Ligand code: FEO
Ligand code: CA
Ligand code: CA
């Protein structure tokens with residue numbers, strides 16, 4: 001989520017978990033922390049690679065380098081249209097409001113005097129707030145075997161948020177129909193796409209569907225059926241909101257993560273006060289001023305009929321992209337917090353391991369480990385995401401750390417909660433109790449092929465005490481941390497270091513701040529996407545890093561006031577999909593992208609398709 005709706009910025013963690021400064025009394029200077037880490041390598045490498053004397057050498061070595069493209073210069077990256085490395089090109093796919101299949105209802109944008117999008121149309125159109133996404137290839141039969149296609153697949157796309165003036169043409173809804181426009185613009189968009197005559201396009205498809213704030217869902221795992229999710233209205237569970245980033249399971253399903261769900265709730269009664277638990281999740285009287293509660297009591301925190309509706313949000317939701325009639329499933333074993341993404345890998349014994357960040361200042365990094373082998377669980381009809389242990393991270397000052405289990409079997413947790421369902425529903429509070437390390441807004445996490453797990457800490461302007469894993473106070477630029485678990489991802493201890501402090505790139509050609517989206521590709525490249533005001537008037541951007549030599553290069557910049565987020569690739573990694581989210585913050589005088597620049601057409605969130613002109617692997 002961006003600055004425009006910076007709910008992430010409020011501090012709702014009242015616990016006092018400050019293990020390094022309070023217990024170890026270590027004051028870590030930025031230089032000490034950077035010592036021996038890539039932060040230093042990156043800076044010094046660029047000091048030399050920027051010098052023209054080394055340029056010829058670099059060109060000669062180019063073929064052997066992991067990253068071989070020409071970076072987008074700082075000076076080029078601040079216009080109303082994107083820029084891309086000269087060896088690359090891009091095209092636009094599925095902007096907000098396009099029909100999900102050809103021939104569906106056409107986009108009817110907000111204009112003066114126009115009622116904007118129609119609620120019914122928006123159900124059949126691409127949502128707004130393009131964020132995390134996954135490409136699930138279709139398969140084709142070869143001579144001997146089946147192969148995943150690089151020219152056709154199902155694209156699952158999160159539609160995180162869209163402010164009322166853009167979506168409904170007014171700041172406050174005046175009817176339930178207005179609310180429905182907004183509700184239908186949120187959620188997940190599933191389209192089937194193909195490459196035809198060199199261009200990607202949507203196609204007629206049985207799997208194309210919209211999942212939005214009113215779509216029936218299932219709840220699974222330890223919290224399913226618990227009184228904490230029951231309402232007096234006896235309404236069936238429905239909807240997903242603020243779908244930030246994503247994950248994909250080894251068994252071919254999509255995970256969508258509910259982030260700032262608190263913002264969609266408000267209270268119509270002035271007497272309403274949040275419970276302690278609601279306050280820990282940031283619920284207040286008017287949320288982000290969507291005003292859904294004004295006409296839809298399900299989102300009214302003061303409605304006696306929907307008292308626990310708010311507990312039904314804040315989960316990781318599993319979607320089967322190939323089974324359009326199967327309901328999305330909220331996987332409660334993964335805990336309830338402001339989920340950024342869910343990085344899934346297979347650990348020792350074939351167990352499913354899921355790394356997750358909770359994007360709020362001073363909140364935590366989590367890990368889930370399934371109880372046994374994922375494939376044998378599935379063969380027995382059990383979801384690996386329903387049975388297992390949830391842990392939260394404590395990063396120790398000496399470069400090691402521990403995963404602390406969030407279980408009702410822990411006496412300290414049992415003094416506060418009655419059962420495991422309560423522990424999971426209020427995972428933040430359980431994590432406070434066990435002494436997790438408060439971080440600088442954990443955003444995306446990605447597992448690299450060498451077993452290092454990378455996580456972006458986007459920024460924290462309110463940190464006053466630095467510690468080893470969050471060494472800057474205030475942390476205005478953000479940093480990327482990495483850790484390596486024992487026992488092939490399943491152990492309870494790990495070592496960690498700082499991959500890069502974004503501040504170390506200041507004054508270089510590779511400058512970036514506010515790292516957010518992140519992907520470690522199978523060759524070892526680290527893709528970094530940004531969300532926040534960039535230095536040197538740069539727009540938000542995507543860069544590619546080589547952890548082995550500290551090389552970082554800017555491959556793409558977005559448009560004025562957008563955010564670059566979401567990474568998906570075809571199996572051959574020769575096509576990449578990324579997103580521009582909230583371009584121009586909707587202001588047509590800032591940018592009209594993806595429409596041609598005319599100063600009046602409202603800009604639209606859109607997917608950007610990236611290819612290398614020579615057909616090479618993206619990032620090379
Ligand atoms: Fe939706 Fe924390 O970004
Ligand atoms: Ca965002
Ligand atoms: Ca962000």
Ligand code: CA
Nearest residue numbers: 001443516517
């Ligand atoms: Ca984000």
